[in-house]
Amino acid sequence: QKEVEQNSGPLSVPEGAIASLNCTYSDRGSQSFFWYRQYSGKSPELIMSIYSNGDKEDGRFTAQLNKASQYVSLLIRDSQPSDSATYLCAVTFYNQGGKLIFGQGTELSVKP
Amino acid sequence: DTGVSQDPRHKITKRGQNVTFRCDPISEHNRLYWYRQTLGQGPEFLTYFQNEAQLEKSRLLSDRFSAERPKGSFSTLEIQRTEQGDSAMYLCASSLILTGGLNTEAFFGQGTRLTVV
Numbered sequence: 001q002k003e004v005e006q007n008s009g010p011l012s013v014p015e016g017a018i019a020s021l022n023c024t025y026s027d028r029g030s031q032s033f034f035w036y037r038q039y040s041g042k043s044p045e046l047i048m049s050i051y052s053n054g055d056k057e058d059g060r061f062t063a064q065l066n067k068a069s070q071y072v073s074l075l076i077r078d079s080q081p082s083d084s085a086t087y088l089c090a091v092t093f094y095n096q097g098g099k100l101i102f103g104q105g106t107e108l109s110v111k112p
Numbered sequence: 113d114t115g116v117s118q119d120p121r122h123k124i125t126k127r128g129q130n131v132t133f134r135c136d137p138i139s140e141h142n143r144l145y146w147y148r149q150t151l152g153q154g155p156e157f158l159t160y161f162q163n164e165a166q167l168e169k170s171r172l173l174s175d176r177f178s179a180e181r182p183k184g185s186f187s188t189l190e191i192q193r194t195e196q197g198d199s200a201m202y203l204c205a206s207s208l209i210l211t212g213g214l215n216t217e218a219f220f221g222q223g224t225r226l227t228v229v
Binding site: 049103 | 143145147152153154155156157160167168201203205209213214215217218219220221222223
């Protein structure tokens, strides 16, 4: 079983809608949670970090963490075509030296 | 520019040749990571350093791969006797480990795209 899992998509939403991206992880001392955006051919760009249960908002982005259910999600409000990219979920685990473990990414397509 | 810097951005090499990539992390960061990414996959962990010490190497890292961070600043990743299966994007990231082990946000460089022909 993979430690961090995401649906590969593609997830298609109309412009202006809310995009919801989900990530589940194996609970082996999960520590920190990150969302990265990656445009085709480019390197990952950090969008959000979240360290404790609940919601964290930054502009149009909201990260939600539920450690009891072992999932972390990213909501993108008022989606724009420029949000079209692959979104990577990454988790660090206490017993793995704090290195980032990535999911395979979810491709998001925002249609005008 | 105080972000993570990688060089070169692109490398095309013939099978069997050796290649070396360089990564300059954010200056105050004590952690440096190397990842490899192929099309449609998330980044796969290769190795990481805390200051100059290499703390872990993935099983993906065969004996043809070696990484160094001699003075705890920049790092190099060398691949000897390259194979076509080594073709991928090689990513470097850096972060700060705080007292108590909490890993702060990791930032990536632009990556080095390797093509082995």
